[in-house]
Amino acid sequence: MFCWLSRLCRGLSTPTRRTTQLIWSSASRSLVLSSQRKIPELSSFVARTNTCGELRSSHLGQEVTLCGWIQFRRQNIFLVLRDFHGLVQVVIPQDESAASVKKILCEAPMESVVQVSGTVISRPPGQKNPKMPTGEIEIKVKTAKLLNSCKKLPFEIKDFIKKTEALRLQYRYLDLRSVQMQYNLRLRSQMVMKMREYLCNLHGFVDVETPTLFKRTPGGAKEFVIPSREPGKFYSLPQSPQQFKQLLMVGGLDRYFQVARCYRDEGSRPDRQPEFTQIDIEMSFVDQTGVQSLIEGLLQYSWPSDKGPVVVPFPSMPFAEALASYGTDKPDTRFGMKIVDISDMFRNTEVGFLQDALSKPQGTVKAICIRKGAKYLKRKDIESIRKFAADHFNEEVLPIFLKTNENWNSPVAKFIMEEQGSGLVKLLETQEEDVVLLTAGEHKRACSLMGKLRLECADLLEARGVVLRDPALFSFLWVVDFPLFLPKEENPQELESAHHPFTAPHPSDIHLLYTEPHKVRSQHYDLVLNGNEIGGGSIRIHNSELQHYVLATVLKEDVKLLSHLLQALDYGAPPHGGIALGLDRLMCLVTGAPSIRDVIAFPKSFRGHDLMSNAPDSIPPEELKPYHIQVSWPTDAETEKSSSNHPCRSES
Numbered sequence: 001m002f003c004w005l006s007r008l009c010r011g012l013s014t015p016t017r018r019t020t021q022l023i024w025s026s027a028s029r030s031l032v033l034s035s036q037r038k039i040p041e042l043s044s045f046v047a048r049t050n051t052c053g054e055l056r057s058s059h060l061g062q063e064v065t066l067c068g069w070i071q072f073r074r075q076n077i078f079l080v081l082r083d084f085h086g087l088v089q090v091v092i093p094q095d096e097s098a099a100s101v102k103k104i105l106c107e108a109p110m111e112s113v114v115q116v117s118g119t120v121i122s123r124p125p126g127q128k129n130p131k132m133p134t135g136e137i138e139i140k141v142k143t144a145k146l147l148n149s150c151k152k153l154p155f156e157i158k159d160f161i162k163k164t165e166a167l168r169l170q171y172r173y174l175d176l177r178s179v180q181m182q183y184n185l186r187l188r189s190q191m192v193m194k195m196r197e198y199l200c201n202l203h204g205f206v207d208v209e210t211p212t213l214f215k216r217t218p219g220g221a222k223e224f225v226i227p228s229r230e231p232g233k234f235y236s237l238p239q240s241p242q243q244f245k246q247l248l249m250v251g252g253l254d255r256y257f258q259v260a261r262c263y264r265d266e267g268s269r270p271d272r273q274p275e276f277t278q279i280d281i282e283m284s285f286v287d288q289t290g291v292q293s294l295i296e297g298l299l300q301y302s303w304p305s306d307k308g309p310v311v312v313p314f315p316s317m318p319f320a321e322a323l324a325s326y327g328t329d330k331p332d333t334r335f336g337m338k339i340v341d342i343s344d345m346f347r348n349t350e351v352g353f354l355q356d357a358l359s360k361p362q363g364t365v366k367a368i369c370i371r372k373g374a375k376y377l378k379r380k381d382i383e384s385i386r387k388f389a390a391d392h393f394n395e396e397v398l399p400i401f402l403k404t405n406e407n408w409n410s411p412v413a414k415f416i417m418e419e420q421g422s423g424l425v426k427l428l429e430t431q432e433e434d435v436v437l438l439t440a441g442e443h444k445r446a447c448s449l450m451g452k453l454r455l456e457c458a459d460l461l462e463a464r465g466v467v468l469r470d471p472a473l474f475s476f477l478w479v480v481d482f483p484l485f486l487p488k489e490e491n492p493q494e495l496e497s498a499h500h501p502f503t504a505p506h507p508s509d510i511h512l513l514y515t516e517p518h519k520v521r522s523q524h525y526d527l528v529l530n531g532n533e534i535g536g537g538s539i540r541i542h543n544s545e546l547q548h549y550v551l552a553t554v555l556k557e558d559v560k561l562l563s564h565l566l567q568a569l570d571y572g573a574p575p576h577g578g579i580a581l582g583l584d585r586l587m588c589l590v591t592g593a594p595s596i597r598d599v600i601a602f603p604k605s606f607r608g609h610d611l612m613s614n615a616p617d618s619i620p621p622e623e624l625k626p627y628h629i630q631v632s633w634p635t636d637a638e639t640e641k642s643s644s645n646h647p648c649r650s651e652s
């Protein structure tokens, strides 16, 4: 179905030809996905006989009717017509008798919509265009109809024309005409279709829609609130269908899935949207391995074949190892540069801040080795790395050049004893021109800092031409054995769920729940792809008493808010578990799009605004009356501040 994309490109010559060709060629490879099934009928029920992209020499002599947008016109003789399937050349008749057809086709502005009828003819010798899939033929037009004229556009509908994202979002319906957006949305649709097939047809899942008007419940992300006509009562938009899917298991549905819309009022973050889509799944009588195998099969089945095979089972890594070696719970395992604990080597150090750190109970010294760092990193890079550590972690980071000291002095070089130096070389397998970055501090904090620097250094090296992460590689990883609870950031004495409050404890740690809850591991698993969390789930607590204990005693939540769930667990709830895949993020990685907004038809801006319709918008006070709410208007100073954040000014 996507072959038109590759054809389109081959017919065009642009300054950004290389980039465009990359898009085209990957688009054309995706053909394989659609060619695995029956070829769809693309011209049924509509006012055309064929699509622009499908005509070939085999159609010679056929009378066709095409509908599309005027992409290009040359010397009032040729016109290139485009639809979702490709491009075709139309010959504008020049004879007197067809003056009205000529007038329509020559006067219609670019991007006007026309219908043309005529005969498929062979292009004259020497005029064939091998770069265009329809390049052997052209349409000798007999009749033409202007279906709708196009006004002057805010930007040209050509992928290589640069436009700001704010402008693209403001005119999203035009942006959707681009090759890239068409490709992203069509591939998304194909993958979702394959997922539905796999879940419903191959594994007996039931697609159930759950409410989006729900109520505020404890735990998890901040919810959007919807006023109701009852004074002081509000709905909430669910952050996920979590409770409903568990209740469906109590209801005996056995295997549920939904392409579910979720809402989280989390403010602006680069890879998040206030509303997003999950492939939400729940199963009864399943364990962790069962859910993981299902997801591996699902991704293998729905994966576009031009993106390389998905090798299963995916590797698995305990959370503690992910943190220790990569400084994050979503490690990018496409490259090494792992964090190494070098505390033992520095027990007798003379370096003050290392001594300080090691004298504390959780104190550690950590290092990463940047291969060829001395060759590729500049002095200013090292400075900005150290500044980042100081600004964000209040930590020191020291660069050490073990073999080539170059001109960048390491502030600690003279304090590193020979045996420490050789120990580091051995442990980190350091070679000529490598740089070691070293920090000290509490284990989790030091790992987290090193994890960030690892990624930062990878970006820097790649910007200098080193290939660290193969862009064609998809590296899946299960992260498992998470702690069930984590100390709250704002008050570390209190605990919060690492996943959500319905996650079951690890069977071997249940006894600790009542004595040392912070030590309990959970049956929570996350799926990571190339350093991005693309899914997460857990085996659930199906025992009402245990759920009550976790909510009330450990998490100190108001259990009344969840009485419906606690009650349901008492009425013969089967053991169950599930997972949700973040569809937008997954598609972003599959398509290689720079942002999740590029795989969503109508996304919100970075600040959560719809730049096309200007949502959220104000409502007159009289329309707020039925909801018994009143706006408490901000002061002048606040207005000033928020207007400087106005979407059109700052959202690009």
Ligand code: ASP
Pocket: 239, 240, 241, 242, 281, 536, 537, 538, 578, 579, 580
């Ligand atoms: N509802 C969870 C989430 O959105 C996923 C799950 O536990 O199934 O993260």
